[in-house]
Amino acid sequence: MEPEIQLNEHNKQEYPPMHTAEHILNQTMVRMFGCPRSRNAHIERKKSKCDYLLPEEPSAELMAEVERRVNEVIDQHLPVTIEFMPREQASEIVDLSKLPSDASDTLRIVRIGDYDACACIGAHVSNTAEIGRFKMLNYDYTEGRLRLRFKLEQNLKQA
Secondary structure: OOOOOOOOOOOOOOOHHHHHHHHHHHHHHHHHHOOOOOOEEEOOOOOEEEEEEOOOOOOHHHHHHHHHHHHHHHOOOOEEEEEEEEHHHHOOOOOOOOOOOOOOOEEEEEEEOOOEEEEOOOOOOOEHHHOOEEEEEEEEEEOOEEEEEEEEEOOOOOO
8 A cells, every 4th residue: 555645735726727827838938038937826717817027028029929839838738747756856857946845745746748847736637638728818017027917718629
């Protein structure tokens, strides 16, 4: 019999498609702008927002490219998998700076294909095909903070 894995308590029930889309958005922002993942996110079923620290305001063309790339990843129908590993091992593949100081020694790593890996205890879809279309609603830039507001739309083209 395998020992039970003890994880931290989780006090929120996310909407899995939106929460998974947040992971893809975070990785897209990291890749495009070299910024950290969002540290201030509000993820809800109808619409969500994430803040990113950037040295200058991105152009409208760059923001359209963010939306395009997020949807490109979603359209790849990537598997979303979960694995458990010791904190020390996880620190070699993911940024652990957002973890609370009392986080467990065993971490839950969520992978979206080969695109993203993140320590996360929340709910996710099992494949990006379940997400739908990522639609950026608007964004604003103030004093080094880019705030993106977005929603998910039903994907009308079924693969």
